[in-house]
Structure formats: C-alpha cells, structure tokens
Amino acid sequence: xxxxxxxxxxxxxxxxxxxxxxxxxxxxxxxxxxxxxxxxxxxxxxxxxxxxxxxxxxxxxxxxxxxxxxxxxxxxxxxxxxxxxxxxxxxxxxxxxxxxxxxxxxxxxxxxxxxxxxxxxxxxxxxxxxxxxxxxxxxxxxxxxxxxxxxxxxxxxxxxxxxxxxxxxxxxxxxxxxxxxxxxxxxxxxxxxxxxxxxxxxxxxxxxxxxxxxxxxxxxxxxxxxxxxxxxxxxxxxxxxxxxxxxxxxxxxxxxxxxxxxxxxxxxxxxxxxxxxxxxxxxxxxxxxxxxxxxxxxxxxxxxxxxxxxxxxxxxxxxxxxxxxxxxxxxxxxxxxxxxxxxxxxxxxxxx
Numbered sequence: 001x002x003x004x005x006x007x008x009x010x011x012x013x014x015x016x017x018x019x020x021x022x023x024x025x026x027x028x029x030x031x032x033x034x035x036x037x038x039x040x041x042x043x044x045x046x047x048x049x050x051x052x053x054x055x056x057x058x059x060x061x062x063x064x065x066x067x068x069x070x071x072x073x074x075x076x077x078x079x080x081x082x083x084x085x086x087x088x089x090x091x092x093x094x095x096x097x098x099x100x101x102x103x104x105x106x107x108x109x110x111x112x113x114x115x116x117x118x119x120x121x122x123x124x125x126x127x128x129x130x131x132x133x134x135x136x137x138x139x140x141x142x143x144x145x146x147x148x149x150x151x152x153x154x155x156x157x158x159x160x161x162x163x164x165x166x167x168x169x170x171x172x173x174x175x176x177x178x179x180x181x182x183x184x185x186x187x188x189x190x191x192x193x194x195x196x197x198x199x200x201x202x203x204x205x206x207x208x209x210x211x212x213x214x215x216x217x218x219x220x221x222x223x224x225x226x227x228x229x230x231x232x233x234x235x236x237x238x239x240x241x242x243x244x245x246x247x248x249x250x251x252x253x254x255x256x257x258x259x260x261x262x263x264x265x266x267x268x269x270x271x272x273x274x275x276x277x278x279x280x281x282x283x284x285x286x287x288x289x290x291x292x293x294x295x296x297x298x299x300x301x302x303x304x305x306x307x308x309x310x311x312x313x314x315x316x317x318x319x320x321x322x323x324x325x326x327x328x329x330x331x332x333x334x335x336x337x338x339x340x341x342x343x344x345x346x347x348x349x350x351x352x
Contacts, residue, residue, distance in 0.1 A: 001135050001224040004120075004154045006217055008210050014160040015051035018121075021156065022054035030117075031091045032058040033082070035105040037065035040097040043166040044123050048096055055094065059085060063104065067248060067257065070100050070140050072148060078108045089113040092155065098124035098171070099131030099257060102154075103146075106137030110152035120154040123163040125175025126258050129182060129212040130233075132157050134220040143245040144313045151225055159213060161206050173293055174258025176204070179212045180289070181261060185232045186215035188331035198289055231335040234325040238339075239347065240264025242310035246303070262290045263297070267347040272326040274343065276334060282327075298352050304345045311344065 007014045007021075021027070032055050036045055041062050049056055061081060063074055082091075095105030095118060102120045109118035122132035138149025164172065176198070183191035190211055197204060216233065223230035244260035255263075269286045272278035290296060299307065311322055322344065326337045 001151050001153050003217065003221050003224075004133065004135070004157045006133065006213065007156060007158045008213075009159070009161060009206070013051065013162070014158050015048065015162075018119075018156065018158045019052040019054055022052065027054070027092075029090055031087070032094055033061055033085070033087060033091060034058045034094045034096055035061045035063070035078070035101060035108075036096050037063055037098075037101055039065050039166075040101065040123050044096055044163055047162065048121065058094065061093075063101070065097075065100065067100055067140065067244075067254070070104055072139050072141075075104065075108050075111075075139055078104070079112055082108070082112055087112070087116075089116055091116055093118040094121060095119065095132075095154075096121045096123060098122065098127045102127050102132040103137055104139065106135070106152060106154065107139055107149060110137050110150035115152055117155045118152075119156045119158065121158045121160065121163075124167060124171055125164060125209065126171075126178045127175075128159050128164075129175060129209055130178040130216055131257075132159075133213060133216045135224065136226070143248040144310065145241045145245055147313075153224075159210070161209070170256065174256040176293070177258040177262040177265070177290070179204070179209065181236050181265060182212045182215050182233065183208075184265075184327065184330055185235050185325075185333040186219070186331070187211065191330055195285060195289060199292070228335070231325055232333040234335070235327065235333055236261045236265035236268055238264065238311060238314065238322065238324040239267040239344065241314050242307050245310040245313075246307050249306075259294055262294060263351060266290055266296065266351055267344075268324055268326055270347045270350050271324060271337075271339060271343060272328070274346075275337060275339070276326050276328045278327045278329060282330060296352050299348050301349070304348060307348060308341050308344065 007017050093105050093109045095102050109116050120132035122128045135151050135153035138146035141147040183194050240261040243263050247255040269283045273283050321338050323336045324339050325333050325335050328334050
C-alpha cells in the first residue's frame with residue numbers, strides 16, 4: 001500500500017500547496033467529487049473552493065454527520081450516485097470532514113471500480129492526527145465499529161489548521177484524546193509537554209499536531225497492513241470501541257470516538273498496572289487529565305455483559321482470546337497482551 005503524501009502548512013498554506021499539486025500534469029485529466037457532511041458543507045466547503053482553484057469545477061456529495069451514518073447502506077447510496085454521475089476510474093473523491101467522512105469516502109473509493117483515488121482534507125483535530133492518515137477505511141455493522149473495510153491509502157492528506165476554527169469545543173476535545181494516545185505510545189518527551197499544557201489550560205501548538213500526525217504516518221509506513229508495530233496505535237481502543245458502541249446504542253447524546261478512546265485508555269492503563277509495569281502515578285495522571293476534560297461514567301455491574309459482547313465482536317480478538325495493546329511505560333507499548341473477561345470487567349468497574 002503506497003503511503004499518502006501528507007501536506008502540512010509551511011511558507012504556503014496547505015490548501016495553496018494542494019492547489020499547486022492538483023494543477024500538475026499528474027492530475028490534468030482528473031474529475032473531482034467532494035464528499036461532505038452537512039456541517040462541513042456549511043462551514044468548510046467555501047474556504048476549500050476559494051483556496052483550491054483546481055476543485056472549483058467539482059461535483060458534490062453530502063451525507064449526514066455522525067457515526068450512526070457510517071453504514072453499508074449509506075455507502076451503497078454513494079456508489080449509486082457515482083454511477084449516475086458517470087464517475088470513471090480516473091476520478092478522485094475529495095473527503096472534506098472528520099473521521100467519519102474520511103472513513104466513508106475512503107471506503108467508497110476503495111470499492112468503486114476496484115479502487116479509485118481519493119484525497120482526505122480533515123477538518124477535525126481527531127482526523128488530522130489519526131483518522132485521515134493510514135489507509136484504513138471501514139463502515140460499521142449496527143453499533144459494532146469498523147467491521148467491513150479495506151486498506152486503501154489516500155492519494156494526499158491535506159492538513160489545514162484553518163478548519164479547526166470551525167469546530168465545536170467538544171469535537172476539538174475529542175481530537176485531543178487521539179493526540180494523547182499517539183504521543184503516549186510514540187514520543188514520551190512530547191507527551192510530558194502535552195500533559196503539562198493540558199493541566200495548565202494552555203493551547204496546543206500546531207507543531208504538536210504535526211508531530212502526532214507524523215508519528216502516525218511513520219508507524220503506518222513501517223506496517224501498512226496492521227500486522228505488527230502498527231498495533232501500538234490500538235492503545236485505548238479495545239475497551240474504547242466497546243464503550244463507544246455501548247454509548248451509540250444507549251445514550252441520547254452518544255460519546256464521540258475520541259471521548260470513548262479516552263475512557264478506554266483509563267481502563268487499559270489500569271490493566272497495564274496489573275499485567276505490566278506501568279506505575280500507579282502514571283495511571284493516575286491519565287485519569288486526572290481525562291476527568292479534567294470530560295465526565296467519566298460509572299458502569300453498573302449489569303452493563304458489563306453487553307460491553308464484553310462488544311469487545312468480543314471487535315477485530316482485536318482471535319478465537320476466544322481478547323487482546324489489548326498495553327503500556328509497560330510511557331513510550332513503551334506492548335502489543336497483543338491477552339486479557340481475560342474478568343480483568344476487563346475489573347478495569348471497567350474501576351474507571352472512576
């Protein structure tokens with residue numbers, strides 16, 4: 001799988017760099033189809049079109065926002081629309097949005113004509129540092145996350161910080177937790193600075209966002225098909241995906257992905273203190289950061305069987321064995337650690 005070209009702001013804005021690339025010979029015959037949700041259509045599309053002249057003749061596709069719309073039915077509707085617009089194998093889908101739009105657009109592109117090109121232009125912090133990078137594209141089955149998918153890299157990932165000004169606070173916060181995950185496993189020094197800034201209420205600099213994105217890209221390049229080292233990025237996700245699925249099924253205002261991963265990191269940090277060498281001081285720091293930003297729920301004993309069933313449905317299970325990526329210490333992840341159902345229940349009950 002060919003790595004994506006990632007564009008960061010430099011002397012030129014990222015969108016200006018994208019415009020220059022798309023005006024090059026490689027893209028001279030391409031037709032563009034911009035996929036948005038109702039939020040990015042309203043708040044981000046005008047900026048994109050004004051800055052990237054090469055996209056001004058694009059056609060547009062819009063889906064409803066929210067993880068509940070990341071389904072095969074919505075993908076099928078998009079494929080039908082592409083057929084009706086006579087989209088050919090030289091066409092390019094441009095995904096303008098957060099992680100759900102990146103996932104959906106990449107999934108649709110991967111299957112259409114056995115794989116057409118796509119470009120990710122992430123508009124959320126979560127997508128800029130994680131979801132838009134790496135070529136994993138998938139849709140959900142019911143509330144179970146990412147069960148049908150492909151490995152199909154974006155041609156380009158264009159990270160434009162101006163889009164972050166359009167984000168609601170809650171969406172921005174969700175992205176902070178995905179950054180936290182990446183820095184915890186990939187850069188201990190930068191993670192410590194990240195913690196200091198968060199606990200002091202300071203803003204996160206763009207250089208830190210760029211560093212998290214570069215860590216993700218480097219790990220993906222080393223292990224594009226998720227067979228080894230890339231599993232380090234699953235930190236927080238075995239429990240986090242189950243918590244997210246449970247919330248989608250039960251909560252009137254479901255947890256965002258990054259919020260669920262934050263809770264997953266607390267639970268898996270607890271497991272890391274029991275099964276590996278993560279010390280309690282570090283575990284408590286993780287709890288303090290997460291609980292400073294979001295309310296940590298208390299799961300009743302009766303909810304545990306359903307949460308366990310979501311974990312069993314996740315792709316990080318083999319046979320009857322559930323696996324987690326845990327931390328021996330910050331910057332030292334251990335992949336494929338087998339955990340029992342009782343250990344998981346203990347971690348979930350000790351979230352607060």
